[in-house]
Amino acid sequence: MRLRNHEIHDRINGNLKIEFAEQDVSSYGGLELFKRYFRLIGLNDRIRRAFRGYEFDGDYGVSHYILIFIALWITGGRRLRHISFLEDDPLVRRLCDLKTLPSDRSVSRWLGQFTNDSLQALVKLNSEIVMEKLKSLDLPRITLDFDGTVLSCGNKVRWAARGYNPHKRYSKSYYPLLCHVAQTGHFLQVKNRPGNNHDSRGALAVIRDCIAQVRASLPGVVIEVRLDAAFFTPEIVGFLNKSRVEYVVKMPMWKWTGIKDAVNETKYWHHATPELSWTRKSVFLKRWGKAVDVICYRKRISDKPGGTVGHQLDLFSPDDGIYEYFVLQTNKRIQPKNLLEFYNGRCAMEHQIAEIKGEFAFDVVPTRDYQGNSAHQLISVLAHNLVRNFQIDTAIAKKRPASPKRTNIFEFLSLKTIRFEMVAVAGRMLNVAGAKILRMNQNIARQDVFSSVAGAIDRMAA
Numbered sequence: 436m437r438l439r440n441h442e443i444h445d446r447i448n449g450n451l452k453i454e455f456a457e458q459d460v461s462s463y464g465g466l467e468l469f470k471r472y473f474r475l476i477g478l479n480d481r482i483r484r485a486f487r488g489y490e491f492d493g494d495y496g497v498s499h500y501i502l503i504f505i506a507l508w509i510t511g512g513r514r515l516r517h518i519s520f521l522e523d524d525p526l527v528r529r530l531c532d533l534k535t536l537p538s539d540r541s542v543s544r545w546l547g548q549f550t551n552d553s554l555q556a557l558v559k560l561n562s563e564i565v566m567e568k569l570k571s572l573d574l575p576r577i578t579l580d581f582d583g584t585v586l587s588c589g590n591k592v593r594w595a596a597r598g599y600n601p602h603k604r605y606s607k608s609y610y611p612l613l614c615h616v617a618q619t620g621h622f623l624q625v626k627n628r629p630g631n632n633h634d635s636r637g638a639l640a641v642i643r644d645c646i647a648q649v650r651a652s653l654p655g656v657v658i659e660v661r662l663d664a665a666f667f668t669p670e671i672v673g674f675l676n677k678s679r680v681e682y683v684v685k686m687p688m689w690k691w692t693g694i695k696d697a698v699n700e701t702k703y704w705h706h707a708t709p710e711l712s713w714t715r716k717s718v719f720l721k722r723w724g725k726a727v728d729v730i731c732y733r734k735r736i737s738d739k740p741g742g743t744v745g746h747q748l749d750l751f752s753p754d755d756g757i758y759e760y761f762v763l764q765t766n767k768r769i770q771p772k773n774l775l776e777f778y779n780g781r782c783a784m785e786h787q788i789a790e791i792k793g794e795f796a797f798d799v800v801p802t803r804d805y806q807g808n809s810a811h812q813l814i815s816v817l818a819h820n821l822v823r824n825f826q827i828d829t830a831i832a833k834k835r836p837a838s839p840k841r842t843n844i845f846e847f848l849s850l851k852t853i854r855f856e857m858v859a860v861a862g863r864m865l866n867v868a869g870a871k872i873l874r875m876n877q878n879i880a881r882q883d884v885f886s887s888v889a890g891a892i893d894r895m896a897a
Contacts, residue, residue: 464862546807597632634665780840
């Protein structure tokens with residue numbers, strides 16, 4: 436049915452007068468759903484138990500500060516100063532169990548109280564939340580991806596150093612190492628490091644710890660590890676072989692490996708697709724003192740006889756203008772084509788890193804203290820993991836078909852989408868017949884979402 440013009444258009448004759456007054460109005464009505472979920476999983480009690488025995492000064496508890504960060508990021512804030520823009524929102528205060536929020540300086544001072552010992556409480560809390568969810572899913576395989584990312588810092592930030600920074604070449608930075616669970620998108624662990632560290636430095640300890648956590652919580656599960664060329668070291672590869680962990684690591688095409696000569700000597704290639712072919716090689720590495728079995732791939736990038744114009748031809752270039760070459764080393768017994776797809780699945784980790792940087796302020800450096808900034812990173816991945824669990828438990832995340840790439844088994848929504856569809860909803864707190872009610876404007880699409888999520892939480896509580 437078509438509408439008449441006067442039913443579509445509205446006449447605006449002037450500007451609205453703007454006033455500010457105290458009232459029980461919230462801009463984030465969807466926080467009530469997260470409040471119910473956090474109460475159901477006992478998040479406050481979990482935090483208190485994790486930090487039992489650690490002393491922090493101040494009028495607010497550790498659970499209050501962590502929930503303040505979670506509320507800040509869910510509502511779209513990033514910086515500590517954005518907390519002041521939320522202090523009068525009744526649902527933000529309700530989520531944090533507070534009547535008034537601390538100032539940004541109080542939060543910064545609280546972060547500065549972290550020590551290496553108290554950081555382990557956050558590590559343990561995050562690991563428990565991730566492992567409980569993985570255990571409930573009863574997955575036959577757990578695939579762990581490891582990678583680092585650059586966080587630019589100021590010159591006065593402790594333990595920051597100049598290193599590999601592709602965006603700000605001469606800026607000091609951190610270079611945290613993250614462990615990512617491919618099936619669910621959780622981050623199992625994050626280890627903060629100065630920016631001048633190589634990706635593999637300290638990585639073996641993190642890899643060993645993450646594998647031990649998975650085996651202790653999920654006995655019998657098959658563990659897979661995917662690593663890029665920066666982790667191609669005899670210590671890491673040797674540990675994975677001895678630990679009976681299935682792995683695939685990209686071999687760097689450096690001169691000392693001799694892989695370029697081996698590839699150039701190859702006369703026959705097995706064709707996987709019209710563009711992709713492969714061959715097996717055994718390369719003796721002098722630095723390792725032993726031979727390594729690898730699978731070499733070449734992918735056609737040009738049909739021109741002379742190759743693609745603009746490609747640099749030197750010893751470190753992985754292509755010759757016609758083919759692009761790359762090498763994988765593995766102990767998995769699968770077809771080379773499937774192995775390549777499996778390895779390429781680790782690229783999904785980059786999307787999750789972009790998510791925590793953009794939506795959970797992982798790239799923000801709020802203090803000058805190394806431990807405080809490390810705590811901020813851990814709380815960031817904790818919030819990300821809680822939002823993932825929220826989507827799984829409330830059936831927002833739908834199942835995806837299995838793939839050789841071994842990526843997410845669920846189709847998750849980004850926090851930006853969740854914020855738009857269910858969090859950023861204006862609502863008024865009312866007292867009706869002695870009971871508090873959150874009343875929001877009528878919207879059929881949003882009402883369906885709220886009913887579905889609230890119903891899922893109620894069924895969990897039953």
